[in-house]
Amino acid sequence: MAVLELNKDNFDETIQNNDIVILDFWAPWCGPCKQFAPTYDEISNKVEGVVFAKVNTEDEQELAGHFQIRSIPTLMIFREKIAIFSQPGAMAGADLEAVIKKAQELDMEKVHAEVAKQQAENK
DSSP states (O other), rough: OEEEOOOTHHHHHHHOOOEEEEEEEEOOTTTHHHHHHHHHHHHHHHHHOOOOEEEEEOOHHHHHHTTTSSSSSSEEEEEEEEEEEEEOOOOOHHHHHHHHHHHSSSOOOHHHHHHHHHHHOOO
């Protein structure tokens, strides 16, 4: 599957309409980002049922700021509209596949219950 380029116009729609979305926050001048890109593309072609997307932090500074991206590349995984993973730094392909597998196996009922509990406590 092709890797999507996300921006402020299509970001919310992509997160809302897909079960699992993996984001790569990157910039064109970033050496580690360039090194990681082929691995990200390769895994995107191997894994079914997951949307792979990139956010160019130079062009989308508002999105990068919203998610407090301080280091690139940074990977995030959204499942059922909830950010369940965020980690700065590139990953080896096997590590990325392992994180995706864990995200797919996560008990989302427990996650939703925990989010609801935290929201109730913060009111």
